[in-house]
Each structure stands twice: as structure tokens, then as C-alpha cells.
Amino acid sequence: MIDFFAASRASDREPNHVSDRESSQKPNRASDHEPNRASKREPNRPVIKPDLSSNVAGIKSPNPFWLASGPPTNSAYQARRAFEAGWGGVVWKTIGHEPIVNVSSRYGGIDYDGRKLMGFNNIELITDRTLETNLAEIAEVKRAFPDHAVVVSLMVETNREAWHDIVKQTEDTGCDGLELNFGCPHGMSERGMGSAVGQVPEYTEMVTAWVKEVARTPVLVKLTPNIADIRFVGRAAANGGADGISLINTINSITGVNLDTFHPVPEVAGRGAHGGYCGPAVKPIALNMVQQIAIDPEINLPVSGIGGVQAWQDAVEFILLGAGNVQICTAVMHYGFRIVDQFISGLENWMSDKKFAVIGDFQGKSTGLIGDWADLDLSYKVVAEIAQDKCIHCGLCYIACEDGAHQSIDITPVDEAEFRAVLHGHISSLESGGKTILAGAGDGFVNRFEINQETCVGCNLCSLVCPVDHCISMIEKPGPFEPMTWREYQEKLALGEVDRILPPDHV
């Protein structure tokens, strides 16, 4: 097989020698932080098999898919199975000095009209196994999988000696890095740990600095989303010397209430606690926070993206918005380690298609496209358009626009016979017992839906509710005036250079 990347590999990356790390001094962010590099490949050269290897804050892994700290990373048995299945790294289930005591039950799920676990919630604490067992198993896994990333999540009481001790003991296992769990929103926070640290920038900075006093491996700080503005804790972690940021941990939540017993879900003998929410439903929140951290000039640290990844596309989105890799928990709790296979295949095929050779070729490509609303172009104009040869006549666009948007879709009953004459071949029709039945018809007519592009505000709603791919598209129209952002508009208004933009005639 032709190896297109032999050259770039040799020049870009060094072999992952354990001895390298051991001989190195206390890591220094500027020199040691070698992010996923962009390839030096000529653009548009065919990509046979992209290189998925990843490097976040100096922690290398064969691919960007790590298991997030949680139940799937609880033991050596699971870590082995995970690596054998193809995972690039594991972040060990958070360890502390003393094993905690868990409750039962522990999890709640949010289903969405038939799909299970759109959202997931837990009231589990950190590891319930002893420190000795965890450390022995971490060391055993690291020995068996030298090329995979083994990162250990830590949480101890807010005390300098305690942190120093756990860091030293943990690093003696040969692990590749540390992740400080400042995010667990339930239980541990009541004891002054987890999100109790992550919600106070000063504590975050202080504890990070304690850890960095002794740590020899890269230190990731895992942030809690249960704050008003993620950038403040992100900056605090950077100030404390963190080598990278992972986010998000789980979101404070109550899954639900049982309508028969009136008990919360999940329940422990009739009572509940505020649990941590995760799973596909949290991805947009996580993407938002990842982008905010990735673009912040005061932070400028590698990011490990977490929250709701359940398909390769989710991972790509995190990376496009600046993350160097992704971590996954809920999707594995739902389907098992085997899903990584499809992550890898999907990512490889997408990268080949886009002619990206390495992760660095697209990492952060979209980060800068998100900014202030005030910088959006007020003159930009799109309107909806329905491809009649794809429409199945469900009427969902109509009622959405009529009741939920701007009354810009016309509904016209077309006589079935007349419709048949111009029938688009995609409509299913059936001959039976001497009758012809047309899907979408009824009572002798078919509804035809058309956008009134004069009044359409281009909100996307109809295209979002349409069940048929590429049936409603948003097409660009000439804008009503020259490109102008809101910021520019304010300036020009003040200078008297433009007139006030009038409200639309149509609601």
C-alpha cells in the first residue's frame, strides 16, 4: 500500500516514548503543548486513508475518541475491552483518597417520542473502589496499552497536601495525564468538591496551581457547565497553569416525576437529588461552551470536547469548533464500546471525502465563524422554497409557519384527478380492487403547499420541520440594502448616514 503520510508523519510527530516524558522537566506549556498539527500536504492530493491520531495538551492517542470519566472507565476490565474495541483513550473514573458509597437507583432517562435516552441523568458519585485497586489497575492497563492515552480523573478535598499526594501516587502508575474533576454537580459538591470548586474561579485557579506544583504529566481541567459564563472558570484554570481544558461535565437536572407515585426520577426510597444531565440533548450546550473556551484569547489552551457525542458527526463538530478530541460517556453506556468502530469509519470517510489528512487540517475551522450577533449582516436574505417533486403533502411546514412563524405558506387543495395529471413520480400510488390510491390524497384532493416568498422572513422553521430531505431549501435572495452589520447600522444611524430600517409590513 502506498503510504502518503510517511513524510509528514516522520517530520510532524515523535514516537510516543514513555522515557521521553519521564526524562522531561516539569511540563512547560509553551513548549510541551503540541496540538494536532495541520498536514504539510499539498491541497487536493488524494487521501487514501487519513491519519486519525490525536494530540491534546501533549497527550497522544491513536484516534480522537476517548472515553469520558464515568461508569465505562471504572475498571481495568472495561479499559481493556475499550482499547480492544478501538478507543483511543480513556479518562479513568474519578478517583479520590477514600472510596465513596453510592445509592440505588442512580440513573434517569429522557426518551423522545419513541427514541430512548435522548437525555440521561445520574446521581452517582466518584469511584466506589479503593485507591490502591484503582492505581494498580491503571498501571496494569497502561503497561498493556503503551500507545493509548490513559488519563486519570482526580477529585480530593480542597487541601494542598491531599492534591499533592494524589497527583504523585497517580503519576506513579505511568499514566499519560491528569484530569481535574471540578465538575461533578451532585453529592461531591455538597462536600466542597467537584462543581463546588469549578463554580468559583478563585478555587479553580488555586487547586489547579497546587496540582501543577507537582504534576509531571499534562493536566486537563474539567469544567462544570453549571455557571453563568464558562470563560471565567476557563481563564482561572489557565491562570492556574492548566495544560488543557475538558468540558462539559453534566448539567444540574431533575429527570422527571413519576405520575403515579409522585416520586422524582431517579428515586432513592422516594426521594431524589439534583442529578447530572448528559447525552445527545446536551450537545448544543457543550458545543457552545467548547467554542467559547477555544476562541478566548485569554485562555488559549487545547480543548477536549465532551457532551452528547453519539455519532462521528458530533465529534467532527466539536473539532471544527476548536476541540482537539472528544470524550464520550452516555452513548457508550447506552450501546457499549462497539460504537467506536462506526465513529472511526465515519470520520475516516468524511476526512477522505474532504481531503483532510490529519485532524489538525480541520480542527478549529469553524471556531472563528461564531461571534457577536451585532456582527451579523442585516442585509443577508434567504427565503424558503419547496421542491414540489419531493413534497409528500404532510402539511407540517404549513401549520408550523401559520401558527409558529409568519403565515407565509399557502395551502391549496388540488383536485385529485388534476393532481394526477401533473403527478410527480415520487408519490406512492397503489392499484387495488379497481381503485387507485394516492398517498397524500384524501377526500378527492391533495394539498399543495407553496411559499409566499414576499412575506417569508427566512427563519428556517419550515425546512426544519419538513420530514423529507432537501425538500424545503433556503435560497439566497438579493438583500434589501448593502451589507451592513447591526454594529455598523448603529454607527451609521448616529452619523445620520442611513435611515431607520422600517418594521416589516407583514407580521
Place this chain on the structure above:
Amino acid sequence: MLDNTHLSRTRLSAGQLAANFSDLHPALSTDEARTEASRCLYCYDAPCTRACPTHIDVPRFIRQILHSDLPGAADTIFEENIFGGSCARACPTEVLCEGACVDQTLLRAPVQIGRLQRSATDASPPRNEAGPDTGKRIAVIGSGPAGLSCAYSLRRLGHAVVVFEANSVPGGLNTFGISAYKISTAFSLSEVASIKSIGVEIRTGETVDAGRLRDLHKSFDAVFLGVGLGATSSLEVPGADAKGIVEALEFIAESHSGPLSDCRVGRHVLVIGGGNTAIDVATQAVRLGAESVTIAYRRSALEMSAFAYEYALARDDGVRFEWMTRPVEFLGESGVISATKMVKLNMVGTGRSAVLEDIPGTTFEIQSDMVIQALGQNPTTGLLNEFDPQILEDGRVRVDPETRATPVPGLFAGGDCLSRGAEIVDAVQDGKLAAAGIDRFLCGKPCIRP
């Protein structure tokens, strides 16, 4: 009269019979129902609702199932169609709601509306009450789905209703005419009972003749005719009086009138006809244990009036088809059918209007110890002609399309006697519309209620 005593009773075991006559479309489990419900797009001005003759709000009831509100789903169905349970079992959904379902285009498979309807109607019975008494009395002739749907709707409007039924058992074809693997006798009677429970009086064993109809028309405030169709027609062919030549409805009725193990069936059965009834009896014969069943039809598969899925059902049951042929003589041995002499036919022209001609020299015989004639029912013109010939036109009752009022004031009609849709669901809609028509006729609009 059904004379098949020369035939032996079914040779199948009770277990086999029970399996063969178990529901064609069994009820969905709760999980299946929820999963199926989740496929529904919740269309606006939904094609399925428009395609349902009773216009059940399909997306509404499916969403109620999805969100675990089965009583609400059942209410939605019964609101428009009190025979929602029968329809869930026997409606040709393929050419009605499911044929119109947009998922048919999107996913090449419609939402299984019929089976979802069954989930809801099985889970929760109708729970409507009679309306406040209006003092008006209406006579309903016939207790089939048309008559009972009308009676039920009238009761809900507060009118008193008496149903006159010639048979000893109420329910019309739902009780004795639909194959037991679609609607069981017990299920049909349970629907009748639920309609009775809001105060509909049913008098069975009361055949209404023209004289009686005149009396009822005078003594009641209005009359609804839901008499259905008459007996099935018979072939005028030599030898037709041989034993073992039976008529489709009698054959089906037998499976409703006693235990299945008492049903008689031939070893080799010839069915004549090409409609849904022919398919029903052929399938039933197979399920009762006939060794071979053949359907002989004078046209080709293309012109069959049987629905595609019915045809597929018969084929799956191993039924053989002889196309473009007709019986010319029934051959008997000592008065018992043994074979049928057939002749092949030629179609001149196309479609159902094509003329059929015998092809000389093509006669052949089909051996069988039973022949079932499935030629369709004749209209009950006698009673109506005698009552008032102006209500008939080409053997059909003339009605106003909105109110189902006949040209005779105070006389309304619906169901198969109009020879329109010819499905249960059409009969139900006729009864419903007629009830509204009667209400308006009696009380103006709206009916003044105490």
C-alpha cells in the same frame, strides 16, 4: 337453504382451527404500538383522516397513543366511528387511511393505522352517554353497522330509538357475514351491547315488510332504513340444485353460528367469483381444512374487484386461480356435486366493461365435492318498491348526499342498501350523517333540548 350435510365436518383439531381463525392482524403490544405511533408525522389536514370515510382524527389518536393516553385515543376514534373496533379489524385500510398515509411515499410503508386503532379501542370502551331526552322517537330498520351507527348517534342527541331486526341475532353482516378471523361473533356482539348500553332498544326477530314500514313511518317521528342487501345471487346453470353447491354468505354464517369444529367443508372446493367475498370464502375453506381450493373468475386478475391484499392473502393460503372461465354445468352423482364443467372466455375490449365470449371447444372440468358461489348480494328492492317506488333509482335508494334523506319526508337510509361504498366504515358514516340529518329534520337547527 344451506344443504351440505353430505360433507363431513372439518377434520382439523380444535387447536389448529383456533390458530387458523385467530386474528388476521393481531393486536399490537404496548411497545409495538408506541414504536409504530412514533412513525406518524402528525400531518396537518392529514390525508389519512380525509381518506377515512368517517374522518377519524387519525394523527390526534396516534399522538394520544404515543403519549400513553389510550382512553383519550379511544374517545377520538369513537367520537367519529362507534364501530372503531370492527373497522380496526376489517377495514380495507390499504385503500383507505393507510393508502393515503404520506409515510407510504416517505418510507414505502404506511403507518399501521388500523392496528393502532385496534390498540386504542381494545384498551378502552366507548363511554358516551345519551343526550337529554328530546321526546322524539325514531325507528331504525336493520341492526347492521348502518342502523346501529345511526341509532347510537340519535341516542347521543337525546332521541329515543327502536331498532327492528329480522334476524334473531343483531349486528348485521358484522355478526354473521365477515370471516371470523377478521371479526369474531363475540366481538361483534360486544359492540352491539355497548351501543345498547346507552339506551338503544333492539327488537330482534322482527321483519319489517312494506305495511309495517308504513305504520312505523306514521307512528315514529322518523325512520332510518339500514336493511343492507339481500341474498346473494345464484348461477342459472344446469345442475345448480345439486347438494354441495352453497352460497358464500351461508358458508360464512355457519362459522359464526356454532363452534368451528361443527363447520362442514369439502375436500376439494371450487369458488366462483372474483370479489372480496370469493376471497373470504376461499380463505375460510382453506382454514377449515379443505385440501384444495380453486377460485374461478370470468375475467383476469387485473379486473378482479378484490383488493390486492385480499388476493395476496388467498395466494398465501395456497388458493389456485382459474382466470377467464365460467361454469356451464354442475355435474352431480346421485344429486351430489362432483365436478363443474367450465368454458374458457375471451375478452373483447378492455377493463371491466369488456364483453366476455365463450371460446368454443375449450370446455374442461374442475372436480370438487363443494362449490361456493360468491357472486355478490342483490338489492332488497321488494320491500322498498312496495313501500314507495320513487325512493329507488336503478335498484338503489336515492338519498340526499348530505343528510341521507330519501325523497319521502321523514325517511332516511344508509349503508349497503344505498349500494355505495360497501364497507362497514361507509355504512357507519351513512348512519352518522343520517342521524344528523334526522336531528335537523325533527328539530330544525339546532335541536331544542330541555
